[in-house]
Amino acid sequence: MRRILIVGAGQSGLQLALSLQAEGYDVTVMSARTPDEIRRGWVMSTQAMFGQALRTERIYGLDLWQRETPQIEGLHVSLSAPPGQRALRIPCPIDEPAQSTDQRVKMAAWLELFEERGGTIHYQGVTTSDLDGLTALGRYDLTIVAAGKGDLVGVFDRDPARSPYSAPQRGLAVAYVHGMTPDPLWPVPHVSFNAVPGLGELFVMPTYTLSGPADILFWEAIPGGPLDLWQERRDPGEHLKLTLDLAREYTPWIYERCTNVELTDGRATLSGRYTPSVRRPVAQLPSGGLAFGMADVVVANDPITGQGSNTAAKCAGAYLEAILANGDRPFDQAWMEQMFEWFWESTGRHVTDWTNAMLQPLPEHVQAILGTAAGNETVARRFGNGFSDPSDFENWFMAPDKAQAYLASVPSA
Template sequence: MAGIGIVGAGVSGLTLALRLQQLGIDATLYVEADADALRSGRLPNTVSRMGHTLARERELGIGHYRDPGCLMGSARLSIKGDPPLEFVGRISEPFHAVDFRLLLPAYLDDFTGRGGEVVVTGTPPDAAQVARWSREHELMVVAAGRRSVAELFPRDAARSPFDRPQRVLTAGLYGGLDLGPMFSYNISPGCGEILRMPMMTRHGVASAVLVEAVPGGPLEPISRLPAAEVAGELARLLPGHAPRLAERADPGLELLGEHDLLRGAVTPVVRQAVAELPGGRIALAVGDAWITNDPLTGQGANLGSACAWIAADAIAAGGPYGTAFGHATAERMWEVAAPVTHWTNAFLRPPAEHVLTLLLAAASRQDVADLVLELFSDPAYAWAVFSSPEEVARIVDRPPGP
């Protein structure tokens, strides 16, 4: 046997591979493309990594691209209205945003540089291929793969309330929109959201902008325009839906390049985490192979990192890596994933009255503003707050703090 087989070189797969390597457990990483191909590809996402994720990276010794320009120590939340509701919060552990075409190849080089084995497949594997690989490993962990994911891990209907996308997404890297190292979260009720963050890219620090459009609403058409027209349409949309961003946009706002644009839609889904393979072995799903949340709360990579860490520690505790192991590990991962999933799904709906109460308090009290923005780094507590009128009342009724 050759230890653990891992499918996928996203944050989940690479975190798992590097953590197992650190713990002295052999792992083989199966990837569609090598580091050079990852560097030259299209924009895969616009991701911010937060406190707990960064702490795990420090423990792994994989800190990269720590330019101050892409470290966000504050964030502004603005809700369109007359007057608008808005506030700026301070973040104790800055958010960090790096183009994954830089970050993931760096992690892959870390893994191979420390002696890790990588197999480049060239094409996305199907379930039959995962089953063939399983003959050489004690356990297969699937962290990515369109075909294998759909075939191995069916939708968990009890944990998946949506059957269609709730937003149409347009993400791009832009020049001419400089707010410095601040995260900007703009809500246009009934229309969608526009998120902006400074990101380290192949062109230096630039603005990553994600438009989350309610299907059929006024923000959606940007998702269908030719790439050459996207920046102009974004400039047209900002004054009406994200006026604070519009104030800082230059007349020369431009998309950095044709490959610096990503468009599509995500149906939020939780899948069954364990698949039984021919021959008696199992495959365990982690990361996007297991749970795909809308990026509205920025938790995808952070949740993937957390679940990979849990899986690594479970593997390190020893086998046998059968069905019972898979389900027990999945339940431990769900303890972390459930708050993220419930919170993100709640944000896709109109806010409850107690949530508006919390945001109104944040607009007048710096301590509450700081707390609200810190919640993005602590999704378990975030859901405890956003799901509880009693917890919100406790927060807003306590005396103002420093």
Template sequence: MKKIAIVGAGQAGLQLGFELLSHGCEVTLYTDRSSQEVLNGPTGPIAIQFHPRTVIEHELGLDFWFTYDGARIDATVMKLFSPDGEKVLEAGAMLSSPAQAIDLRLKYATWLMEFPRRGGAVVVGPADLALLEQAAATHDAVFVTTGNNTFQELFPRDPERSELDRPYRHLTLFFAKNCVMDPDVDPAIHVNGLNSIVGVGECLFYNFLDRDLTKTWVLLFEGVPGGPLDLLGHGGSVLAQFEQVRNYLKDACPQVHAMIASAELVEHETMQGAITPTVRRAVGRLPSGKVAMALGDALVSYDPMTAQGLNAASRSAHHIAQAILAAPDAVFDAQWIDAVFLDYWKTARHAFHLTRDFVTQLQPHQQLALYAASVIPEIASDVFDNAGEMEKIYAWFSDADATMAYLKEKGFTPEPAGG
């Protein structure tokens, strides 16, 4: 029986642990917070999890919230506005399988309590290199999933895969009640709203199940640095910052303002930051010469615009679990880690690259594809219903010739230049 150590109790660490436990492995999970500390902790990001990532949790018996109305997301609607607030296009689609959004404090705290019930060991305490050395000496493999600064030197930035060297958005997140995501959509349909204002940034609004098991909305503003949606470093109370951005939208983009005109903020729930999308080396070499493998946030960081971070963490955990179980006699050395990462990256890279494209600047053929999605529902479904498997989009969205061939196949013919 393999003895596995996992450092970090987020999506990647917990899911990997549960998958291995379900196949008889001996797993120790190291975390710096108890389940109660996680549940009562500060505001964190709220991410959408798409099919087929939700299927894995269902199969593991971990989808404790699938019956809660507040957690369900049924559709994605993208609206693009000009700098003066005029709607340029709208594209949307129902999801063939509902997505899910849950307060991660609730999710991870519940999973942490469940972990010992499934036969796993949980050790609460600070995580540092000494802990990794201790774990490496007593386990067959060590996996690090926490993306904090402690282990950034252990897993250095991969310059070949990390093309961006700075954040392209400054992020501010609020929680709110009483939002109206789209007056033209049945309120029983829960919408993931992607609202982009050219040159200004994005307003990402969607419902989630909060830690009190009630329906709440995420209001995430991704501001171009220095622009009117950039609240980073502005100071002031949570309410003052929210009123600042709401007042801006009232004049600059009334249609987006209408979605949050009656919003009531959840007190003290806010988060700010900026993310440079980064890929790190998967192999971490400890002073003793032993190795650890990065996954989840320790391996790749995403801008949340395309909602890929949580889905990528789930994908990496599942991929590594399968690799461990497929080779029971494997030696988990640097060669094994590199091989597993390269196999994982063959597919995972597509989500990273598409997120880069959306955060920086879509190419003309990609802009045309989104316009086509606003005209032909089948194209919109192909875009939004594959958010959990971005490789299916990348196959035709990344290359101009492939895009044009795909659009032609779907019956879309662009107007001639000047037409």
């Protein structure tokens, strides 16, 4: 039986661990926190997972919150014009419902499920020195690092050819709340994407958290601008007040839904920033051992397109497929590099190109697409479905000539 070590207990690491376990592999997981510590901790993400990514979980029965989690039916895109006026509104239905489950709920339950099924978990943080020792022992056939937010990321070299940014492109501020009212213009559960050109974006998404259904308010602020007020962590109450104050000024149609909101719990806020980066997938450690990076260890994009958990789930699915196909052959450096390139070409490249483009001022052809989508559900639906399958954007959204050809081919609404 092949033995695999996975360092990190997030979306990608635990999904892969549970999937490999179901396929009969001997899997060990290293987690910095226990399930109870995760449940008592701060929120970790703003996950909104779309159809393709959710299917990778459902194959192995990991969608444990299907009945409790709000079924997201689309995206509602709004462009703001000063002073706080809505200049454009685009409801974008999607073909398959999306879902958002608080990772404190999800990762704690997945850790417990992995242990219940006989998996081995070591609850401890892992340093670079620890990782070096683990790979040197030869105990595992394959060591995978799935801890994308810790110090271990540093053992994977940045790929400058695939990483155009050398600094954070947004300041991030998240609050989980109860008490939001439905959108009167589109009352179905949806992700609301509110762009304030030149300043940033406010996202609103329904989620399922420790205390039941809730909503996430998520500001993305262009560094140095008037929305960029979270350089240091704020008290949760102050954080929420600032979130709402900015909504009142820049997106009043969202603020009107927030007159009775309150934080879901005492650790329902998150703030920070990071530099979007693509890293090389193989780390050669001082002792000569190899570690294989996955998900946001090697492809870390800004959350403006909501692809973090989606990419992590797809990466877990792709790595699972490659591990199973490799049989008894060695997991050597050539295999790791070939595997990552396949994942990059099938998924990572499309997400990265699209996300990096959305961080910049919208070019004329994208403005034309959104303007058409406002009155044409065919275009709006294709844009919404791209959040599930970003590879489609290459066919019509990313280049002016393709956008022009596509818009010319779509019947008028």
